[in-house]
Amino acid sequence: MLTANSTSLQPSVFLLIGIPGLEAAHSSISVLLCVMYLVGLIGNSTLIYIIIREHSLHEPMYIFFSMLAATDLLLCSSTVPRALILFWFHIRTISFGGCLTQMFLIHFSFILESAILLAMALDRYIAICNPLKYEIILNLSVIMKIGVFGMVRSFCCVSPFIYLLKRLSYCGANIIPHTYCEHMGLARLACTDITLNIMYGLAVGVLTVLLDFLLIILSYVLILWAVLQLPSSAARFKAFSTCASHMCVILMFYIPAFVTVLAHRFGHKSIPSHIHILLANLYVVFPPMLNPIIYGVKTREIRRRVLHLLVLI
Numbered sequence: 001m002l003t004a005n006s007t008s009l010q011p012s013v014f015l016l017i018g019i020p021g022l023e024a025a026h027s028s029i030s031v032l033l034c035v036m037y038l039v040g041l042i043g044n045s046t047l048i049y050i051i052i053r054e055h056s057l058h059e060p061m062y063i064f065f066s067m068l069a070a071t072d073l074l075l076c077s078s079t080v081p082r083a084l085i086l087f088w089f090h091i092r093t094i095s096f097g098g099c100l101t102q103m104f105l106i107h108f109s110f111i112l113e114s115a116i117l118l119a120m121a122l123d124r125y126i127a128i129c130n131p132l133k134y135e136i137i138l139n140l141s142v143i144m145k146i147g148v149f150g151m152v153r154s155f156c157c158v159s160p161f162i163y164l165l166k167r168l169s170y171c172g173a174n175i176i177p178h179t180y181c182e183h184m185g186l187a188r189l190a191c192t193d194i195t196l197n198i199m200y201g202l203a204v205g206v207l208t209v210l211l212d213f214l215l216i217i218l219s220y221v222l223i224l225w226a227v228l229q230l231p232s233s234a235a236r237f238k239a240f241s242t243c244a245s246h247m248c249v250i251l252m253f254y255i256p257a258f259v260t261v262l263a264h265r266f267g268h269k270s271i272p273s274h275i276h277i278l279l280a281n282l283y284v285v286f287p288p289m290l291n292p293i294i295y296g297v298k299t300r301e302i303r304r305r306v307l308h309l310l311v312l313i
Contacts, residue, residue, distance in 0.1 A: 011172070014099050047066065076284055078180075079285070114253070121219040121250075157208055170191065253287055
């Protein structure tokens with residue numbers, strides 16, 4: 001079961017055991033995950049299809065919507081199907097390379113989604129604070145550069161995780177008490193020092209997700225200041241309504257992420273591990289499920305085209 005290279009001992013396979021302590025509820029949890037995943041899959045795919053098909057929606061805000069939807073699809077599709085295979089068919093084994101690939105996709109999509117939410121905050125800031133130059137500043141070339149930068153940043157930040165995990169020795173430990181592979185879950189299986197993994201993981205979180213969140217807060221402070229300067233209450237309401245859906249998505253993404261991190265850091269002894277794992281499974285599918293619903297309800301143009309599509313079907 002162990003293969004050795006010049007620097008470390010690596011298991012040929014890992015064993016995912018699901019949610020320890022909730023084995024009796026695996027079937028019920030799998031149904032919930034499956035339903036949420038299908039809703040997210042249909043919702044995000046429909047959102048992308050409508051935005052690509054309708055030329056009138058080829059505007060910065062909607063292009064960012066489609067980027068977010070694609071990232072949500074990547075996030076939930078890299079985790080939920082493997083969890084369902086585990087719950088339904090009891091196939092627990094995953095190769096070392098497959099585990100690293102899944103870990104890469106999860107962290108890549110998470111950091112990329114944070115970057116896209118920051119770009120969407122920038123979009124709302126320019127639309128409200130500098131509307132006359134909105135289309136000039138956020139032209140298609142700039143949007144594509146923002147998207148490429150987000151992907152390159154995510155790739156560069158997450159790629160070192162692979163090296164940091166491959167350098168470790170696991171000494172036969174290959175049982176993962178989870179439904180999917182993530183960086184620190186794998187690192188904790190090692191029998192060698194993981195200080196570098198901890199420090200790098202913390203640095204990546206601070207310099208990407210936390211920094212993005214602080215910049216988003218700054219952008220909305222500036223937006224709030226600009227909106228309060230508008231002469232009429234109707235204009236202020238219209239400006240706030242254009243930001244409502246984005247603010248809901250931001251709260252759904254960042255609040256659970258920060259709560260999870262704080263719970264792991266300060267409540268790992270008082271909060272049962274199966275609660276952490278259950279929340280981690282819900283987190284990778286809950287925002288992807290709700291995001292297209294929120295944009296469909298809050299954005300009139302998308303709502304109208306979805307209804308039109310349903311009528312045609």
